Amino acid sequence: MNDARARQAVIVVAILIACALPFVLSNFRLFQFTQIYIYAIALLGLNLLTGYNGQISLGHGAFFAIGAYTAAILMDRWGVPYGWTLPIAAVICLVAGFLFGLPALRLEGLYLALATFALALAVPQILKYFEHWSGGSQGLVLIKPDAPFGLPVNADQWLYLLTLALLLITFWIGANLLRGRVGRAIVAIRDNPTAAQAMGVNTSLVKSLTFGVSAAYTGLAGALSAVVIAYVGPDSFNIFLSITLLIGIVIGGLASVPGAIYGAFFIQFVPNFAQDISKAAPWAIFGILLIVFMIAMPAGIAGGVKMIWNRLTRRRVSEPSGTTPRPGMQATP
Amino acid sequence: MDIFIQQVVSGLATGSIYAALALALVMIYEATDVVNFAQGEMAMFATYVAWSLINAGVPYWPAFFATLAIAFAGGLLVQRLVIRPVQNAPILTIVIVTIGLLIIFNSLAGWIFTYTQKPFPSPFPKEPVRIGEIVFGSHDLGQIAVTLVVLLCIWIFFRFTPLGLAMRAAAQNPVSSRLAGIRVGWMLALGWALAAMFGAVAGIMVAPVLFLDPNMMGGVQIYAFAAATLGGFTSPVGAVIGGLIVGVVENLVGTYVKFIGTELKFTVALALIIVVLLVKPTGLFGRTIAKRV
Numbered sequence: 001m002n003d004a005r006a007r008q009a010v011i012v013v014a015i016l017i018a019c020a021l022p023f024v025l026s027n028f029r030l031f032q033f034t035q036i037y038i039y040a041i042a043l044l045g046l047n048l049l050t051g052y053n054g055q056i057s058l059g060h061g062a063f064f065a066i067g068a069y070t071a072a073i074l075m076d077r078w079g080v081p082y083g084w085t086l087p088i089a090a091v092i093c094l095v096a097g098f099l100f101g102l103p104a105l106r107l108e109g110l111y112l113a114l115a116t117f118a119l120a121l122a123v124p125q126i127l128k129y130f131e132h133w134s135g136g137s138q139g140l141v142l143i144k145p146d147a148p149f150g151l152p153v154n155a156d157q158w159l160y161l162l163t164l165a166l167l168l169i170t171f172w173i174g175a176n177l178l179r180g181r182v183g184r185a186i187v188a189i190r191d192n193p194t195a196a197q198a199m200g201v202n203t204s205l206v207k208s209l210t211f212g213v214s215a216a217y218t219g220l221a222g223a224l225s226a227v228v229i230a231y232v233g234p235d236s237f238n239i240f241l242s243i244t245l246l247i248g249i250v251i252g253g254l255a256s257v258p259g260a261i262y263g264a265f266f267i268q269f270v271p272n273f274a275q276d277i278s279k280a281a282p283w284a285i286f287g288i289l290l291i292v293f294m295i296a297m298p299a300g301i302a303g304g305v306k307m308i309w310n311r312l313t314r315r316r317v318s319e320p321s322g323t324t325p326r327p328g329m330q331a332t333p
Numbered sequence: 334m335d336i337f338i339q340q341v342v343s344g345l346a347t348g349s350i351y352a353a354l355a356l357a358l359v360m361i362y363e364a365t366d367v368v369n370f371a372q373g374e375m376a377m378f379a380t381y382v383a384w385s386l387i388n389a390g391v392p393y394w395p396a397f398f399a400t401l402a403i404a405f406a407g408g409l410l411v412q413r414l415v416i417r418p419v420q421n422a423p424i425l426t427i428v429i430v431t432i433g434l435l436i437i438f439n440s441l442a443g444w445i446f447t448y449t450q451k452p453f454p455s456p457f458p459k460e461p462v463r464i465g466e467i468v469f470g471s472h473d474l475g476q477i478a479v480t481l482v483v484l485l486c487i488w489i490f491f492r493f494t495p496l497g498l499a500m501r502a503a504a505q506n507p508v509s510s511r512l513a514g515i516r517v518g519w520m521l522a523l524g525w526a527l528a529a530m531f532g533a534v535a536g537i538m539v540a541p542v543l544f545l546d547p548n549m550m551g552g553v554q555i556y557a558f559a560a561a562t563l564g565g566f567t568s569p570v571g572a573v574i575g576g577l578i579v580g581v582v583e584n585l586v587g588t589y590v591k592f593i594g595t596e597l598k599f600t601v602a603l604a605l606i607i608v609v610l611l612v613k614p615t616g617l618f619g620r621t622i623a624k625r626v
Contacts, residue, residue: 056425058370058432103611109424110368111610114558117370118603121555125599239551243432250429279448283440290433294426295418 003313018164022157032268034160034228037167038221039264043248044174044257045217050246051255052178053210054190056109059116061242062123063093063215065234067222072140072232073133082145082227086166089223090216097215101208120242127234139233142226159228166224170217175257177213186210187255218245240283247286251293253302262301335467340584346473348580349480353535354550354557355564355572356487357528362566364504364524365420367427371434373554375411376532377547378438379404380540381446383533384453393456397537401530408529412522420521442547453540476538483534484573487527500524552598556583559602562609565619575617579605 022030046060070092071085080088100119104112127134134140146155153161177183185206188196197203226232244267252263271282293300354372361369369375382403386396415434419426457475461468491497502510503520511517535557536550543549556579564575579602586601615621 050425054425056428058428103607106614107610110366110428111562111614113370113424113428114368114562115603115607115610118555118558118599118606121551122597122599122603125597129596129600243436246429246432254425278444280440280444283436284444287433287435287437287440290436291415291430294422294430294433298422298426 006313015168019161022153022160027154027156030156030160031228034156034163035225036261036264036268037160037163038224038228039245039248039267040261041167041170041224042218042221042245043252043260043263044171045214045221046245047249047252047255047257047260048174048178048186048217049210049214051249051253051259052183052190053186053207053214055104055207055211056113057116057214057242058113058246059118059120059123059242060214060218060245061237061239062116062119063097063218064222064225064241064245065123065127065237066096066215067093067219068226068232068237069127069134069222070219071223071226072142075142075227076135076140077133085227086220086223090220093219093222094212094216096219098208098212100215101211104211105204105207116242117239120239123237124234127237134232134234137234139231142230142232144230145227163224163228166220170220171257171260174217178257182206244286247290249300250290251300253300254298256300256302258305259300259302262305266301336588337585338467339469340588341581342469342477343473344581344584345577346470346476346580347584348560348577349477350535350539350553350576351556351560351580352573352576353480353483353531353538354553355560355576356484356569357531357535358557358561359564359566359569359572360524360528360531362561363569364500364521365416366424367416367431368558368566369434369525369528370428370431370554371438372528372532373550373557374435374438374442375404375407375529376536376553377545377550378442379407379529379533380453380536380545380549381442383537384446384451384540384545387454393454397456400533400537404529404533405526408526409522411529412525416525417518417522439547446547448547450544450546453537453545455541472541479534479538483531487531487569496523555599555602556580559605559609561616562606563616565616567620568616568618571616571618 018033021033025033042060042064045063046057049055049057049060067089070089071082074080074085074088075082104115107115128137144155144159146158148158151158178186185196185201188199188201189203189206193203248263248267249259250263251266252261253259270285274282274285297303299306354376357372357376358369361367361372379400383396383400386399387393391399411434415430416427419430455472455475457471459471461470462474463469491501499510499515500520500523502513503515503517504524507517510520535553539553540549543553557576560576560579561572562575563579564571564573566572583598583601609616
């Protein structure tokens, strides 16, 4: 069996299992899986920007918040059906990300990290400040939608399936985007901006567009989370959300599409297990793993999986797999 | 007018804290081109060390200096163990590692000392100082004095001692310095150690005002970032002046511009950082770095 075929087979089996889950798992577990998919969409967005394009964002929680609040305000204040709030939130975040990306063009590496870090800290304050719209510190309580067209599934099952469908669509779009000409331009800018420009890549346009698309992904995830949790509150969008997303892409694998999914599983389940030790334990573990991964395994879980995969399919690879010194050097997923 | 002068002085007091932390950031940036996102959390942790010492019955000033020594050793250790392995990695890697440090220190403090706020003693008298009609907080004045003394010590160290000279050389031109027999790696570690020490001073001085908890330094750090950006990440003098300006502006804006108050504290810092980066990315005193491609 050749490699691409085998990979397709794995993906198909994974999707089939995912489709079967709502009929075997309890509603609580299902809710957790829904959250994993939401995280995965957000992580793919951040990975697009930070992993593939090399623009460091420590403030992607801000776009998650914009998406969530767009959906919540549309539903709560104007009674817009939740289905419509998702694309609207994505578009608003696309614009917001593009606009933030424009000044970000002038900020290189560290300075962009600084500015986005400040953005992440400022978000809860800004949300509380516009109390009239956002409901202030209390946030907004929403109504959990039921399944449409009289489908024989309950609300949790429906939201799971909806999220799964969106996950598949966004990943399909993302993978195709990265595989093509645009994807190569995005990666080229990360690896050598000057050379990319010399090759005719419009670096400023590609960079700000990547920022926009990345924000749109994360914003869509935010809107989904508002619908699924049926609540938004300013303090859930603090700096630690942004850091959680960063942890997700680093542990999952920088510049890797499946890495976003591994990362999402990681940030959803590890805190659950670690919480039993102490309230602070999940973060201590996160912190230590961040450093250990950066030093010892910069390609993340995705790099490890790839290494094992190559060994299982008995392909002798000439490149040193899994231990590339630079994070995110494996451009293709 | 009296209120104005009072606010300026209390702004200078806050500003001196920002200045100390900004100076720590700038020192590390100068030496290693790294912005240490964990600087504030390291300072917070050092403040907890001071708190434990004082609670164990050690008098204030011995505890103060013992904490500085511990912070120094801690900074050295962090650089050798965690930063050195990624020294030559891309910026993204280093940023992520310092973010890792940030959450480690933050959660360790929460784990060991819990998340409840703790009062922290001030070594200065409670009675305010009166000059004519104007009343100044003693802690404010003491805080400014301590920071000034620390700054003076640093300046003397870098300007007049052979070790200070070696450190400056290692930061400016590592290759030549190594050829001249300077142990560049250790100079960088020393930079981290000194930075951790200034951070500890900032933390201990600000704790009586803000109360001690694991998230105490979040706001201070973002203002220190703003200060360092304003003064220029390549200029220690700029960091200090930037810190003082930011402190005074923050206080005056808080007093006179009602709609901002303290609710949008971080937003003001964010706006300041972005505006400075867009208008004058090198800051007021920074130098432009030409890049060869």
